[in-house]
Amino acid sequence: MQLSYFHVAADVPDCGPDIKAADKADAAVVIDVLRATTTIAWALHNGAEAVQTFSDLDELRSNAQQWPETSRLMVGERGGKTLDGFDLGNSPVAVTPEVVRGKRLFMSTTNGTRSLHKVRDISRVVTAALPNRRAVAERLLQEKPERVWIVGSGWEGTYSLEDSLAAGAVAAVLMDQGAVAANDEMQSALVLWERWQSNPEACLRLATHGQRLIGIGNHDADFRCCAGLDELAVVPTQVERGVLRAVGLADASA
Template identity: 60%
Template sequence: MHVSYFHVAADVPNGPLPDAAIVIDVLRATTTIAWSLRNGAEAIHVFADLNVLRSSSESWPAEKRLLAGERGGARLEGFDLGNSPVAVTRELVSGKRIFMSTTNGTRSLDRVRDVPLLITACLSNRSAVSKYLIDKRMDTIWIVGSGWEGAYSLEDSLAAGAVAESLGQMICEDQIIAAGNDELIAASVLWSKCKNNPERCLRAASHGRRLISLGNHDEDFKCCAAVDSLDIVPIQTEPGVLKIS
């Protein structure tokens, strides 16, 4: 198994595609996606462009859709939801298709949308994701972080390291090759240092501090830091559309 980690979408190389890609945006898009599907959302349709999101959502019945939009950590005006995993309750999202665009995560998903198997991961479902990839016998895997407006983010590297550890625990670690990728090695070291208190790392990250400055997000932090609390794997079933495996 050859695994590479790229901090942001812009770092993803052109050329041959891997067997699978994992997109991570711990704070908070991929955590919100996982919990939305866990709570009964029919699908998550992700968009990098807000205008395309609005026009696409209009073709879906109003009673069966929700708009989720976030920029700079705050919910967009006129949208039903922002980007909070604790806001996507079963009562609100069950049976609905969520049309979603966020500052960072949906851009990374768009960058690797042509990979044969595209899934999303967070700390909450990292073991479920690892097991799925191993069961499918994936050989080359890209882990793609979302960063913050094109720059490195600590929390995505933390989760990349968590996924790498989980893969290593399920198969012989010698079978995981970092493919000359120092970013994956660094992420693994970060996880080994912070895994006993991942929430502390999330809060210390620059985006964590940004969320704190916007208001009380204690429940979001707690949810995003809950390792292996979900057993679902969001998978792209058609371009931009994520459903449960």
């Protein structure tokens, strides 16, 4: 298994429907630790029917209006803050079972949903964060894709420390089982994980986006949740373009 890491969506090679399969990855792992992929993992773990992601807000609103109001939630964030008129912002501690169970979340965030949009045509797309890091790695080991692209989300097109930390965390499990790093970005992410694996929350708080969240309010609960390692067995998996559902290891092997 060859692992390549891309810091942001813009770094990912073109993987649209007209690109030959030989030029694409066999699987893509999208990461946005603070906070989209952490929120997605917890929402699905807590019983959301699906999370449907959008890079465009007008498209989100149009699709959400086609669902009964009682079975949908609009999740929107820009600049770390909840969008006006949306039910929820981008917080993993807000997607409790009482709030999300049985509902479809229509979600758009500053960074993470852009990366999901970029890789939507790859045959296998999953999302990872620190809480479901091992579950994602075990799924990849089970399915054995030859080429895996791990895609960070960054902050408005620039590098983010926390996404690279999680990329290294996922890769560390895979490389213990024989996977190899295919680019320097992957190697540097592994070094970052080795440095911070004993205290990932400190790394999240040190990161510029962590500092941004600290500056706009008390996000201590979010930091603790986003830094919780290997707490979830859920693997958010794209089942149709832009739609993620919970798939565990037992589901994948059935």
